[in-house]
Amino acid sequence: LCWAGVCGGIPDPRQRESLIQQEASRQTGGTVLLTEAEQRLSALLHKLKQQEVEGPQFPPAMHFFKALPLIQRSPVFSLLQKMPKGAALHIHDFAIVGVDWLVKNVTYRPHCYICFTTTQSVRFLFSAKKPNSHPKCSPWVLLQTLRGKVDNTTNLDTSLMQNLTLFTDDPVAAYPSQDIVWSRFEETFMAVIGLVTHAPVFKDYFYEGLRQFYMDNVMYLELRALLPMTYELDGSMHDRAWSLKAYQDVARQFVTEHPDFLGARVIYTVHRGLNLSEAKAIVEEAMQLQKKFPEFMAGFDLVGREDRGRPLWYFREALSLPAELGVTLPYFFHAGETDWEGTDVDENILDALLFNTTRIGHGFALARHPLAKELSRKRGVAVEVCPISNQVLKLVSDLRNHPAAVLMSEGHPMVVSSDDPATFGATGLSYDFYEAFVGLGGMNAHLGTLKELAINSIRYSSLSPQLKDKALALWQRKWDKFISENSQ
Amino acid sequence: LCWAGVCGGIPDPRQRESLIQQEASRQTGGTVLLTEAEQRLSALLHKLKQQEVEGPQFPPAMHFFKALPLIQRSPVFSLLQKMPKGAALHIHDFAIVGVDWLVKNVTYRPHCYICFTTTQSVRFLFSAKKPNSHPKCSPWVLLQTLRGKVDNTTNLDTSLMQNLTLFTDDPVAAYPSQDIVWSRFEETFMAVIGLVTHAPVFKDYFYEGLRQFYMDNVMYLELRALLPMTYELDGSMHDRAWSLKAYQDVARQFVTEHPDFLGARVIYTVHRGLNLSEAKAIVEEAMQLQKKFPEFMAGFDLVGREDRGRPLWYFREALSLPAELGVTLPYFFHAGETDWEGTDVDENILDALLFNTTRIGHGFALARHPLAKELSRKRGVAVEVCPISNQVLKLVSDLRNHPAAVLMSEGHPMVVSSDDPATFGATGLSYDFYEAFVGLGGMNAHLGTLKELAINSIRYSSLSPQLKDKALALWQRKWDKFISENSQ
Numbered sequence A, B: 001l002c003w004a005g006v007c008g009g010i011p012d013p014r015q016r017e018s019l020i021q022q023e024a025s026r027q028t029g030g031t032v033l034l035t036e037a038e039q040r041l042s043a044l045l046h047k048l049k050q051q052e053v054e055g056p057q058f059p060p061a062m063h064f065f066k067a068l069p070l071i072q073r074s075p076v077f078s079l080l081q082k083m084p085k086g087a088a089l090h091i092h093d094f095a096i097v098g099v100d101w102l103v104k105n106v107t108y109r110p111h112c113y114i115c116f117t118t119t120q121s122v123r124f125l126f127s128a129k130k131p132n133s134h135p136k137c138s139p140w141v142l143l144q145t146l147r148g149k150v151d152n153t154t155n156l157d158t159s160l161m162q163n164l165t166l167f168t169d170d171p172v173a174a175y176p177s178q179d180i181v182w183s184r185f186e187e188t189f190m191a192v193i194g195l196v197t198h199a200p201v202f203k204d205y206f207y208e209g210l211r212q213f214y215m216d217n218v219m220y221l222e223l224r225a226l227l228p229m230t231y232e233l234d235g236s237m238h239d240r241a242w243s244l245k246a247y248q249d250v251a252r253q254f255v256t257e258h259p260d261f262l263g264a265r266v267i268y269t270v271h272r273g274l275n276l277s278e279a280k281a282i283v284e285e286a287m288q289l290q291k292k293f294p295e296f297m298a299g300f301d302l303v304g305r306e307d308r309g310r311p312l313w314y315f316r317e318a319l320s321l322p323a324e325l326g327v328t329l330p331y332f333f334h335a336g337e338t339d340w341e342g343t344d345v346d347e348n349i350l351d352a353l354l355f356n357t358t359r360i361g362h363g364f365a366l367a368r369h370p371l372a373k374e375l376s377r378k379r380g381v382a383v384e385v386c387p388i389s390n391q392v393l394k395l396v397s398d399l400r401n402h403p404a405a406v407l408m409s410e411g412h413p414m415v416v417s418s419d420d421p422a423t424f425g426a427t428g429l430s431y432d433f434y435e436a437f438v439g440l441g442g443m444n445a446h447l448g449t450l451k452e453l454a455i456n457s458i459r460y461s462s463l464s465p466q467l468k469d470k471a472l473a474l475w476q477r478k479w480d481k482f483i484s485e486n487s488q
């Protein structure tokens, strides 16, 4: 009749305490042993978090665009910014740098043309001479010329920035539905692409991205990258391999200049809008790139809105090619970024695992897939949790209800990442760590949780065992410094 | 290297199918065998649900007050209305009858006085002579007199109804926070209480409640009841035992008049605002009532907003009394009706189990308590899921993110109930069944899910084994009729 302390009406307080402890030990970081200094910092974090819980507004329950100023004033957030967070494992190539840098730096470079689309957006192009008109866009005009004509360049720059991000003061009104927020999301991408595919900007952008993550105390990136063709001022083009090589060169240069940074690897991504034969060609190209850049390329993924794209199973013949040929092409699939349980898209979760994915991007639907969840856990396939992205793209409003809160309470393999921070008005990883720590984790999450999340980002990275050891040692030095500086 | 069909890159389609089937079999109703006729109806439901998923607006993703007219037009809903749903196991005494009945029937009875509070609400009182003024309320006026003076009694009646329910056209504006919606919720209760504690109304209200659930194809109720003192026109009062006896008499009368209805039992509830010594006295009173009405009284519970009330552990000395005395007093605790993970309130989940609760009311937080979840499952302690209540009281907005969706995917013991349907503008159980079937269950939930939920409501009821058998036999006859009439 008795089981785990439950006998029938008179609980034993000691058994109660033991059950609470047992449950607490299951959560992410639940078995991490903390030093005395760490325990002091953990107690401080607990106290600060309690104050946010008791405050008049609780940021994780609010839309991130509304919560942002509150988070920036949060002492929990400022500790998280200083904390060495390890690696950013789920971020996309053209949304890692704050859009103010794009406008203030890139659009002020010479030869930058702009046109205004019929959809109230903009397109950019660098060109030595005036380019041919773009369909559904006004004639191209040099930004330098335009800035000379307007009264207030600050206003112009602000409006340019608004075209490059989803960030807005009134997200509820601006994005009433998932369709609308996704179409605006894709629109920001179209506005950015002309800037960042200009070959010199392509390199500078990545360098600046590394710098912004480095400043946010992130030490290694795995970048999901479309590797588009890039162009020069004279219109000449570079191929995918050039892009990959450019990233590699920039990462090496950055590491040389910042020896406490570990570098980056690239997950080659392609939009899921393609058909099967296109997918086969792309997978073959991916295998070639993987062979050519075995150290720098981490693997392959499909991107774009899952709910509207083709499911992984549709691509099965393409995705089986590497295994059939005995070629290594690690997968890092986006899967289960959906509220639609029981649809084809929802099955991506299982299919990602069947195709031997290394990690699961988002895995928002995983908690509702008990068998896939067991598979993911037993095989150590970590979920890349991106809370702000899921909220902005309208999968969940109050982040306390994010399904990864369940995964966290079970200690499911997971890492925290930021997906497209620039598009969401964030930078680096700290904002998503805040949401994960305060919102998803609730009062149960403590410094051990944060420590395990940071270590997870190295453990579940695509790095070789040797590089993982190196990364962990580097991270541990940073961590010890962080603890000693913040545990007075 | 291979586990459950995952080997490394080339999934076997047959194994994939088997994994999908295995996972599907785990969900609520996943192992229910359907007859051919049931399979036809299940296929129809699947098709109709698919149409709702593909429609421009998806009711479970919307606030119930906005979704209501869409749900009323839904062919899925109309099938769920006809479906024999078994028992309503989580409903509260004074929110089971549509407020139109209260206004159109009860307030038109003679001797009904009204006053208008300083908080823009109303109070009612039946009295043979004009009663003394109520604090913070206008002088009492006979409704009959008032109706004679106003131009438009329809407008008056509409405004009265608005005081008795939370239902409104613009819930986002009306209830910006959980504090506000809870205070309005308690305000509706204060407005209703003067009507329903008038002794004759008390009986009629319960009769009408049974009738409305019966009309919604519910065959048995377990009513959480405050058992307040009731009053007569001359101001004389009846005690708690009178209220319990009155419910018993009404239930018996209703069963006599409707032989295919099984009746009701009462869970005596008290507001959690009391202190420990008050709680001890109440638990003693509950034991006496339980002894006096062993057949009709099911047990005991604490009600009121968990997030603001005292946790179960505070009441441990009171709640241990029955076990210490060797007296049977089954508990049916509300627990985990909160978004605040890791707080004292959140521990109610575990404490409810430690105090040997028979079911868990709401258990919204259960999915984030892996150990308590195992306890609940192994001990067959069902969760009473009330989706609309949780949405209206602002625990979750999009019901696809309701944590019971996770529990459902795991086949956790659960029943669906409606908490306070009248306050939320609903009736009976069908609306909550709709949200559970379409929202929480997604495209995975099928007729087997519904069948198991209905059977669960009998299996997890407080009925004796003999009465459960009787109830199941009665339900099965209704079910067979429902299937034969709707599987053409």
Ligand SMILES: [Zn+2]
Pocket: A090, A092, A334, A361, A419
């Ligand atoms: Zn992504």
Ligand SMILES: [Zn+2]
Pocket: B090, B092, B334, B361, B419
């Ligand atoms: Zn309730």
